[in-house]
Amino acid sequence: MGRMPERVPGRLPGSPPTLADVAERAGVSRQTVSNAVNNAELLRPDTLERVRAAIAELGYLPNRAARNLRTRSSHLLGLRISPHLEGTAEATMDRFVHSLVEASRGAGYHVLLFDAVDRTDPLAGYDDLLRATAVDAFVVTDTYLGNPQAGLLDERGAPFVAFGRPWDDPGAPHPWVDVDGAAGTRLATEHLLDRGHERIAWIGWRKDSTIGEDRRSGWSSGLRDRGLPTTGLASRVEDTVASGRGASAVLLDEARPTAFVCASDTLAVGVLHTLADRGLVAGRDVAVVGFDDSQAAQLVLPGLTSVRQPLEQVAVEVVRALEGVMTHQPRPEPGLLLTPTLSVRGSS
């Protein structure tokens, strides 16, 4: 499919009233209507009154493109989305999109979604929108280690707020909002400790995932603070159900844990599969806690206890930070770290 042809001009039946319609109704020139909207002080009070009455009667709103040109504002926030993942319990981004749309509405903004033709290019999609000034600011969600996106946007003077810490450069000046993953896994670990577990295993991501290592630290510090062992109880794998299944089978054989904390619900679902394979009952024989409070966590039997990110709050804080960025207001601290909660279900 080629590019879409421009829309053929011409007013459709029932289409919104134009400036010309207001002019006709009020019996004035179009310039006078324009002045009534933009420079009311130029008009005689009775003329202004007549134009305003016509605007109200017709329900006229200035064309957004014209208003955008005048205010240099599109009232749009750009968000690049990643391809939809199948076969995983990934839930964060779709929930965040909903929350961001709602938080933006309160601030008079809409969300423009885009994706990238070339996903290896960290600025793909951003560049066109930047050069066409099609959005007022971006919400950036890919801040994993080694992704130069935030730095590149900084260099270009593009207004943005990141959902995610600048792992590469903790001193980066741009505003960000993030969820404290380590606090979440610590919460999960303490929940299991409180229920009497002492041999708690960890299944997380590979070592090059800073987010994964951060989540792992909540588990290890939680155990160490109670003088409990971590050695031999941790596994680092790919984020798939099969990896969670395989890693939990090995850990059960070699380390005999009575509980698992996982870096994701995807991995935790793999643990549930291993338990079912062995005739063990999750929550009775072995406890399992995941991370993300996904649809899968809510629906699997017996319900998967999971760390829940406060995405509604993240969205509100991202929009608040964007307001500051767009009005060039200094921030006391660039970053804001929010604390997750634990959704407790049958698996623990």
Next chain:
Amino acid sequence: MGRMPERVPGRLPGSPPTLADVAERAGVSRQTVSNAVNNAELLRPDTLERVRAAIAELGYLPNRAARNLRTRSSHLLGLRISPHLEGTAEATMDRFVHSLVEASRGAGYHVLLFDAVDRTDPLAGYDDLLRATAVDAFVVTDTYLGNPQAGLLDERGAPFVAFGRPWDDPGAPHPWVDVDGAAGTRLATEHLLDRGHERIAWIGWRKDSTIGEDRRSGWSSGLRDRGLPTTGLASRVEDTVASGRGASAVLLDEARPTAFVCASDTLAVGVLHTLADRGLVAGRDVAVVGFDDSQAAQLVLPGLTSVRQPLEQVAVEVVRALEGVMTHQPRPEPGLLLTPTLSVRGSS
């Protein structure tokens, strides 16, 4: 949070080149640059060449607001999203958003997401965008019986394409794309018949759901065509896991089915819960098929067979239909019905 203040004008360091920058670089007036972009035939060839070289060197793109004003096109498609549902296997809309963003990109469009403050108002959110001509067209997804949205947009001359049939008014003139739900449940039923099942139960939505009744008809016609009974084998409930669990328990006691076809994965997950309660193994003792190929279907044990809507194809066809609407091209037929597939997993 109040409305966001307008962005303070003034070029930021690294911000995109402007028409004035091009004029300075080429040593011409701004009007000449504007002519080079919009009315190239007015310029002498050597001047045009010089301006074009400056445009290329600076990477200048005309401001989108200015271009929008000229072409009366925002290059945005509006999509109203519903609140995120927790505790269900609802998957269609998030997958569709991803597919629509991708299909729109190919046509030079971005997707603008909005939601409604007042969700009881079928036009909430649409009205503001319409009056401000902030989008070129809408993609409408709420076409359930009794929702006057499509009719209201039609009356206002708003360009739109519906994902979903006009159930209220099969002769409605607006373009639509939909998935043949009855064909999907018929596929599911025939899959079970081919595996030797003869007592196949239905768990669907209440009778006032036309989509639910359509899906039910695929199950009932599939059985009737083989001379098999449907009486006493069907249940109509709310779309919740608890309802699916309860309805399947009653059907197992009273009608002894060996297989279930469900109107949603949410209901099918409820059936899986009932089987687990009774020590029955899904796929070995009783077969289960859901609808939507959700994350839950892909992750639950032993994997839930499910009807999969071809949402990527729906998105491509919606964008194609929008191209037709925006260029006022006549369509041979307003509607296009696509056929779903069956993702077969362990539960059947």
